[in-house]
Amino acid sequence: MAETDKKEYVVGVDLGGTKILAGVFDSQLRCLGRARLSTKAQRGPAEVIKRIARCVNDVVDECDLSPKQVRGVGVGAPGPVNPESGKVIFAPNLPEWTDVPLQKELSKHLDLPVSVENDCNVCTLGVYHAELKGKPRSMVGIFLGTGIGGGLILDGKLYSGFNRTAGEVGHMVLEVGGPKCGCGNRGCFEALAGRAAIFRRIQAAVKEGQKTMLTEMLGPDLEDLRSGDLRKALRRGDKFVEKIIEEMAEYTGIAVANIINLLNPEVVVLGGGIIQQLADDMMSIVVETAIDYSMNGTTKGIDIVASDLGDDAGITGAAVLARMQPK
Ligand SMILES: [Zn+2]
Numbered sequence: 001m002a003e004t005d006k007k008e009y010v011v012g013v014d015l016g017g018t019k020i021l022a023g024v025f026d027s028q029l030r031c032l033g034r035a036r037l038s039t040k041a042q043r044g045p046a047e048v049i050k051r052i053a054r055c056v057n058d059v060v061d062e063c064d065l066s067p068k069q070v071r072g073v074g075v076g077a078p079g080p081v082n083p084e085s086g087k088v089i090f091a092p093n094l095p096e097w098t099d100v101p102l103q104k105e106l107s108k109h110l111d112l113p114v115s116v117e118n119d120c121n122v123c124t125l126g127v128y129h130a131e132l133k134g135k136p137r138s139m140v141g142i143f144l145g146t147g148i149g150g151g152l153i154l155d156g157k158l159y160s161g162f163n164r165t166a167g168e169v170g171h172m173v174l175e176v177g178g179p180k181c182g183c184g185n186r187g188c189f190e191a192l193a194g195r196a197a198i199f200r201r202i203q204a205a206v207k208e209g210q211k212t213m214l215t216e217m218l219g220p221d222l223e224d225l226r227s228g229d230l231r232k233a234l235r236r237g238d239k240f241v242e243k244i245i246e247e248m249a250e251y252t253g254i255a256v257a258n259i260i261n262l263l264n265p266e267v268v269v270l271g272g273g274i275i276q277q278l279a280d281d282m283m284s285i286v287v288e289t290a291i292d293y294s295m296n297g298t299t300k301g302i303d304i305v306a307s308d309l310g311d312d313a314g315i316t317g318a319a320v321l322a323r324m325q326p327k
Pocket residue numbers: 170171181182183184185188190191
């Protein structure tokens with residue numbers, strides 16, 4: 001076999017409601033290149049799958065590789081997935097995605113083996129294998145973004161549960177009768193500390209006359225508010241934003257305490273866009289609150305840490321997934 005025909009590369013894909021990210025990874029899980037394409041979710045599953053294939057081909061070409069050098073493709077999809085059939089059971093942010101045979105269809109387009117998993121499970125795999133080198137026996141990943149998701153590694157393996165829905169940490173109820181959540185329930189962790197919920201709360205407070213530097217930065221409607229803006233306002237001494245972030249960190253700490261009481265994992269890793277921007281401001285409060293609210297002795301020796309992977313967690317984990325395919 002010629003040197004260049006060795007199948008040593010994998011492609012990891014992060015399929016989101018608005019964008020598709022793909023990255024080529026070598027055998028050491030180093031990312032050699034990335035590509036991105038808008039999802040165009042409104043065009044329906046068949047078209048989105050074509051776009052995923054295009055994004056994969058683009059990134060392989062961008063890295064001056066041929067598809068022959070690619071061993072397989074892993075995909076993180078935004079909804080529950082049956083990893084055996086490779087079907088996406090449904091995806092709340094992708095219209096018409098019910099029982100979509102993503103693995104089969106994408107594999108046909110690319111002529112490569114494809115594996116599919118839920119995106120939060122994939123991010124958890126990425127953190128576990130790329131950041132923690134697969135060392136701890138158990139780990140829980142919590143990802144704070146627009147919503148809040150999570151994933152579980154138990155006894156060194158991804159645990160997805162009876163109905164493949166394990167790890168939904170965002171829908172733990174932390175406040176009975178609290179604010180309404182996207183899932184239809186009230187007082188979920190996500191409805192208290194997810195980005196969408198926090199932004200709604202800030203916008204509502206501003207409407208009622210709350211003073212904040214955010215309006216000076218972005219105008220009265222706060223239309224283009226991003227996690228990074230919260231960090232900027234905090235650095236400028238905005239007391240209102242400081243209080244919001246403190247609360248968000250406390251709710252996260254309480255969620256971590258519940259998880260530690262239930263599973264006693266060796267490591268809890270926090271990731272996602274919010275943590276990427278605000279880890280320095282949130283982590284000490286998260287850890288303190290987690291210790292405070294968990295049962296005596298349960299947190300001893302447990303690491304509660306922030307992930308450094310940021311936006312790359314999805315493609316990195318998808319690359320890990322691709323590497324797990326039997327050769
Ligand atoms: Zn919920």
